[in-house]
Amino acid sequence: MKTLARIGCLASLLVGAAALVAPPSWADATYQLSPSTLTLEPSGSRSTGSFQVRSTGSKPVAVEIRVTERQMDLQGTETRPDAEDDFVIYPPQILLQPGQVQTVRVTWLGEPNPEHELPYRLIAEQLPIAIDEPEVAVTTAVVRINALYNFVASLYITPRGSSPNIVLESASHQTINGQDALVLQFNNQGTAHKVMTGLHLTLTSPGGQTITLSPEQLRGVSGENMLAQHQRQFTLPWPDGFPVGPVSATIDLR
Structure with missing residues (x-):
């Protein structure tokens, strides 16, 4: 009305x-x-x-x-x-x-x-x-x-003193529509939003093989806005040449 x-x-x-x-x-x-x-x-x-x-x-x-x-x-x-x-x-x-x-x-x-x-x-x-x-x-x-x-x-x-705290909660392999996929779940545990520009992701296989993905390889994730106290999940194609299976991961926001 x-x-x-x-x-x-x-x-x-x-x-x-x-x-x-x-x-x-x-x-x-x-x-x-x-x-x-x-x-x-x-x-x-x-x-x-x-x-x-x-x-x-x-x-x-x-x-x-x-x-x-x-x-x-x-x-x-x-x-x-x-x-x-x-x-x-x-x-x-x-x-x-x-x-x-x-x-x-x-x-x-x-x-x-x-x-x-x-x-x-x-x-x-x-x-x-x-x-x-x-x-x-x-x-x-x-x-x-x-x-x-x-x-x-x-x-x-935004209250004074607010700051973001982006945590990568999990990285896992999933098969989606017959294709290998990397599923990432982020959590902003902080008190302010954060745009994830300059995101780098390092994956490590159980055998010790590592790969670091650049922002260009993380399109659809890098540059995304993580609101305070919000979680986000992203699905990417599995990296070429990287062993398919369990994986551990760390992030670096530069």
Whole structure:
């Protein structure tokens, strides 16, 4: 209901303006959201931050801003429950003219002393409200509403002193669809997220043979985001030339 009310508010703004200006075409309306990541503290002056929404098109654009939780399962699939009670977003809806930049302030209202970093998503959703001149004289305008472009940013509530602690819990051989696979399970036991850039993985067979896989060989694992207090599981092809079977492994984040 709140979203419908917001859309209605934007529609009212545009319908009211239709008597004064030519009706806009929304086909080429574009915008940008920055920064892509914002970190706030759970209390104090740093519990408020800001994003900027910039119009880059030649026509007006309507944008709605909302925040969701960021939950992630073992395979990295995100679910995003609504989190509007945890934040104040101002303004939550924007009508940008061509070239206009709007600052959006984000203030944390949730737990002032969380045990670990809390991950969220800030989503900017374009709400193109097209106002068409009617073919015959009528007293009301025709309004069409369609959601188009979304931008998704990372938003973290990070207590002071938080830090990641990435642990490789297991490395094992599995046969999947008739193919040998290496299954890795990671656990971020720390209190802050960590993007696993520069990941190197060293495997050791029971016979003492070793191999070290570079970030290029660990595509789909290296560079992945490990949220605080989250586990992730990754499946890779078994390394060529390495003995198939039980294996031990260590990681190095450089």
